[in-house]
Amino acid sequence: MLKQDQLTLPKFIIADDFTGANDVGVGLAAHGIDVSVLLNSAYSSDVTSNQATIICTDSRDDSAAQADDKMRQLMQRYPELTQQKILLKKIDSTLRGNVGAEITPWVESCYSVAIMVMCAPHAGRKTLGGECFVHDQLLTDTEFASDPKSPVTSARIKTLIESQSHLAVSELFLDQIRTPALADTLQAHANLGTKVIVCDAQTAQDMIEIYQAANQLSASCVIVTTGEMTQALLPTDAQRCPPQPKLYNHQPLLGVIGSMSSMTLSQVQYLQNHHKAQVIDVDVKTALFAENQDYLHSLVAAIAQAHQTGRHCFIRTCQSDDQRHDIEAICTQLTISRLELGNRVKLFLAQTTQEVLKQCTPGALLLCGGDIALAVCHQLKIGQFNLKGLSAQCIPWGILPYKQASIPLFTKAGGFGVDSSFDQIITILEQEEA
DSSP, rough: OOETTEEESEEEEEEHHHHHHHHHHHHHHHHTTTEEEEETTTTTOOOOOTTEEEEEEEOOOHHHHHHHHHHHHHHOOOGGSSSEEEEEEETTTOOOOOOHHHHHHHHTTSSSSEEEEOOGGGGGGGEETTTEEEEEEEEEGGGGGGOOOSSOOBBBHHHHHHHOOOEEEEEOHHHHHSTTHHHHHHHHHTTOOOSEEEOOOSSSHHHHHHHHHHTTTOOEEEEEEOOOOOHHOHHHHHHOOOOOOOOOOGGOEEEEEEEOOOOHHHHHHHHHHTOSSSSOOOOOHHHHHSHHHHHHHHHHHHHHHHHHHHHOOOESSSOOOGGGGGGGHHHHTTTOOOOHHHHHHHHHHHHHHHHHHHHHOOOOEEEHHHHHHHHHHHTTTOOOEEOOOOOOOEEEEEEEEEETTTEEEEEOOOTTOOTTTHHHHHHHHHHHHH
């Protein structure tokens, strides 16, 4: 366990996708803890006394059976995961994925109870009355309800978990959270056989109180939460000077944008409006066909041309909010599932990135969408990522070891940030060049 100012934190954390692993890791990196993100759960890593290991399970889009199997394999491969007082399990802050199936193996095998703290104040996420809200809007009234691969069918967390597992679920509302008796209340629910406790939370202080109460339980537990848990537990040290990203070899940045989030659309549009980068649109329908190599090579040539002129370049698969409503028609036309469509798109983007790197080495990579980011790293045969910190308030970054180069890599979850987030990254990189 990691000791930070009398607070005990787990050395091993699991996350269901790459951007989520980085989001939960930045709170640790900001306090000088070495953070290693394993992109392949079969990858082994020696852990030092001041190091945290975050394992990306890449399980958000898995079936219930696949998710269950992955969790049980993790227990065997990393017995340290089962020997901690608290296991932090990072999931999507909007509950996408097979959350119930991923929790079940842990509470059946080695932990007494799972405590869900779905709160991320900086990102506008909170739980009130057992329901999840995004920027004060009920989850099912947001774009996440129509997610291309993992649509969310209920804002009530208890309902979702019960639909995805056989676990007994209870709820603690805000008036029960904000009381000195919280630890006793959690213990009472666990004693009654509850396996999942859904906790209301809307502030960082709520998250801290729940974590500290969980640490007082008589048995070990899993805390299922967002990336902001570590940031809440370890607030930023204003006196510490964190490392700053620098362009590798003074070369321009390459952004690979696979998210359909309206926030990501606004971030790319901001770049276009301010003439900060060249934006190349990917024709998804062409990319999906098996005979797409000519198109891939033409796309690589366009990116390489932008690189040669010294311009930052972003490629994107989504140009408008309306495109998410075209997915069903595309799937029907190609007789494929939504999952297969997503897999083909991320493979195409990963292959495109790999071909670009064969021709030129960008000064930095920005990958948007957890599945896209992981697909690119897998294509480049990267098994481990060294996380350095947070940039532009919401974008984790670290160093990607590729051949002889050490390339700054930024990862962003689709719905996070503000309109100017990508522009801020470019500004930071260019300032370091000056």
